[in-house]
Amino acid sequence: MAGDTSHAPPPPDRRGDRPHPLLWRWRRNPLRRPSDRLQAWIALGLALAVLVAAPLAASAAGDAAHRHYRGTAEHQERTRAHVPAVLVHDTPRHPEPGSPEARESRYPVTVRFTGPDGETRTGTAEVEPGLTAGNTVHVWTDARGTITEPPLGAGEIRSRAMGWAILALLAVVLSGLAAYGIGGRMLHRRNLAGWDTDWAATEPRWSRFP
Incomplete structure (x- = not known):
């Protein structure tokens, strides 16, 4: 029909091609630095360590607490x-x-x-x-x-043991997060120092251009 104006088709949606924010360090790209890949390996290693250590720590702490409070209850039953x-x-x-x-x-x-x-x-x-x-x-x-x-009853013993198990699990998770935060901060400082060194070598050549 006369007067109609044709429009260019919309650009294809490439959002599916974009890497996930948590996975970009694993994909090849010109801006990725060796420290980025190292940080990704640190994150993976800590995540695996937490997944393995947290249940073990919770189980060990819960068992130890249960034995302790069971012994306390038996002592109370004998002396009260x-x-x-x-x-x-x-x-x-x-x-x-x-x-x-x-x-x-x-x-x-x-x-x-x-x-x-x-x-x-x-x-x-x-x-x-x-x-x-x-x-x-x-x-x-x-x-x-x-x-x-x-004397402590069976329900109290279980609840206290479960409380210690949860505390142990949280302690492992928080330790992993703290380790990742410290490692990331150290790598960031290393990157800043590297940028300063590279800029000190590049700036004299850059400043010669009008």
């Missing part, structure tokens, strides 16, 4: 006693009696109990709400007759 104690005062009432929160809530109350030496002692224990003075509860005491926490 679950003894009856009598409330000296009433326990405060929960604002919502019978609610799930009330069943989980505990209040500090003075209690009277018999120590391992046979003497009557008093201490503070966390007990459920709504109890009156004279009620009997059970408390954990250590070898000295002091009210303490119950």
Whole structure:
């Protein structure tokens, strides 16, 4: 049709030919320096090392922590006693009696109990709400007759061991990142020094041109 203006076709999309930002150091190009390839090898080596070392470190730390806390729990079971104690005062009432929160809530109350030496002692224990003075509860005491926490349970042992395993894994990953950062900084400084040396040799010849 008259008056129509033909348009050149759009240029082909070559974005698929562009190297990934993390892989450009592996592709041949005139701007790639030996230090770029070295940095790529460092990154690959550290990545492989972290992939291998992180699970091993997590497993070793988790096993060691589990053995430690299992031994602690066994020691606590041998040295702690679950003894009856009598409330000296009433326990405060929960604002919502019978609610799930009330069943989980505990209040500090003075209690009277018999120590391992046979003497009557008093201490503070966390007990459920709504109890009156004279009620009997059970408390954990250590070898000295002091009210303490119950021995570590299986769930606590697992959670603490898992926490140490996660910390070990993160430590290996952060160490790998730190090593890569330090290596990259050293290579960058080396590149800057090389550029200064090359420019010092090139600048006199460059400045002769008008």
